[in-house]
Amino acid sequence: MDHPSDRILGLDIAGGRRKAVEVAITENGASIISISSHLIDERVRPETALNGSKNYFSIADNLVMVKEVSIANPDAGKIDEQIKFELKHSLPDDPEQFCYDTIETNQKNRFICLLTRRTVLSDLLAKENNISGFKMRAVALGLGFLCYCDNQPGGLMCLTDFSVNRASLCFIYDKRIVALGHFDWQRLTSGSDRDIFRLAAELKTFLNFKLNSLGRHYPDAALASLYICGHSFADEDIEILERKLALKVSEPAIRLSCLSDSVSETGIAAIDFLVALGLTTE
Numbered sequence: 001m002d003h004p005s006d007r008i009l010g011l012d013i014a015g016g017r018r019k020a021v022e023v024a025i026t027e028n029g030a031s032i033i034s035i036s037s038h039l040i041d042e043r044v045r046p047e048t049a050l051n052g053s054k055n056y057f058s059i060a061d062n063l064v065m066v067k068e069v070s071i072a073n074p075d076a077g078k079i080d081e082q083i084k085f086e087l088k089h090s091l092p093d094d095p096e097q098f099c100y101d102t103i104e105t106n107q108k109n110r111f112i113c114l115l116t117r118r119t120v121l122s123d124l125l126a127k128e129n130n131i132s133g134f135k136m137r138a139v140a141l142g143l144g145f146l147c148y149c150d151n152q153p154g155g156l157m158c159l160t161d162f163s164v165n166r167a168s169l170c171f172i173y174d175k176r177i178v179a180l181g182h183f184d185w186q187r188l189t190s191g192s193d194r195d196i197f198r199l200a201a202e203l204k205t206f207l208n209f210k211l212n213s214l215g216r217h218y219p220d221a222a223l224a225s226l227y228i229c230g231h232s233f234a235d236e237d238i239e240i241l242e243r244k245l246a247l248k249v250s251e252p253a254i255r256l257s258c259l260s261d262s263v264s265e266t267g268i269a270a271i272d273f274l275v276a277l278g279l280t281t282e
Contacts, residue, residue, distance in 0.1 A: 007033075011128075012058040012280030014137065015164030015235060021276040022053070024260075030147070030280070033260045035268050053102030054132040056279040057124060062167050064136040065098075065115040074109050074112035083113055091115070103139065106176040110217060114139065133282075137275050138180040139162070144278030145227070146177075150253040155224040156214070158207065159252065161275055163230030166277070167203075173221055179210055185229070196237045200244035207245070227252045229271050 006026070012019040022034040069086045071079065082142070083102060088095055099121060103112040114136055125131055141161050154174055161168040162185065163178075171179035183206050185199060209222060225248045233241075242249045254270045254277075263270065270277070 007053045008100040009053050009055045009275040010058075010140070010273075011055060012137070012140070012273070012279065014058060014060060014275075017163075019163075019273050019276045020087075021270075021273050021280060023277070023280040026033040030258060031260050032148075032258050032263050032270065032277070035233060035263050035266065035270060035273055037268075037273075045182050050235065053130075054282070055128075055130050056133050056282075057128065057131055058136060058137045058140055058275055058279060059116060059120070059124070059134050061137050063116060063120050065135075066180050067113045067115065069111045069113050071109050071111065079111075083111060087113060087115070103177050105178045105217075106174050107217060112177065112180065135279050136180070138168040138170045138182060139177065140275045140278030140281075141168050142172055142177045142180075142278065143281045144274040144276075145170070145252055146172065146175060147281045148254055148258050148274070150255050156218065156221040157225045157227065158210075158223060159227045159229075160203075161230040162228060163272065163275070169206070169210075173214075173218060174188065178218070179214055181206065181210055193240070196240050197244070200241050203241070204245055223247060225250070229274050 006024060008023050008025065010021045010023070017037055017039060018035045020035070021032060024031045024033045067087060067090065069083050071086070074082075080100070080102065084095065084100065091098065097118055098115040099118055101114040101116075103114070105112060116134070121134065122135065141159055145159050156171065156173045156178075157197050157218045159172065165184060165186070166182050167185050169181040169183075170177060171181075183202065185202060186195070206224065214221065226245065227250060228241075229251055238249050252271055252274065257271060
């Protein structure tokens with residue numbers, strides 16, 4: 001395990017902070033061996049950025065174009081070519097200006113396509129060293145939950161990260177990512193019920209919009225739960241959200257077996273690094 005290729009680093013740069021998580025891959029699974037957070041203004045590179053490790057960075061949700069694609073005959077092979085053909089006439093510019101990534105949903109003919117302008121990736125590559133790859137924040141959020149958390153229901157659920165001013169959302173159904181989204185929000189003023197009521201209203205509107213869209217593909221699926229992380233909500237805030245949304249609202253729970261002793265001893269809440277953790281899932 002001393003070889004650097006056995007270590008993967010996830011770097012989530014958002015909201016004025018640089019969150020880093022280093023994971024060691026062993027025959028027993030993944031172990032979180034270091035965790036850190038720095039203000040970007042400090043210009044401090046995380047000590048966990050080891051030479052030769054695989055470093056994965058987050059991309060802000062608003063820099064990624066998300067499109068759903070249905071393939072008439074997915075068994076015919078060459079899925080990537082079929083998806084690009086379907087997307088060709090819906091893109092604002094030359095398809096060669098975009099990099100593509102694809103998520104397979106739990107319907108074999110339905111895919112979520114992620115498109116990022118090559119210029120966006122070039123800008124990130126110019127700022128950072130030793131980049132192995134990128135993931136959209138909302139995608140990393142879902143992958144972090146699926147790979148590192150215990151409380152995973154089988155039905156339709158929504159995972160939301162509030163660590164920056166643009167909330168990332170990932171919808172998961174039967175343990176597969178089925179939809180993505182994001183919306184702008186303002187951090188809560190301490191003790192302000194008006195703020196949490198406003199957030200509940202914005203979140204309810206967004207959830208209804210996404211659920212109406214998902215209803216075409218999963219007519220029998222009802223949203224069962226909402227998991228929130230990235231912001232410390234008071235118990236009374238969660239109660240208001242539950243009442244206004246008519247949903248069970250709770251925090252995800254990182255599996256304790258994934259935490260090394262050194263990370264546990266820091267007292268840092270690993271759940272606040274769920275996006276960074278999702279970046280370590282190749």
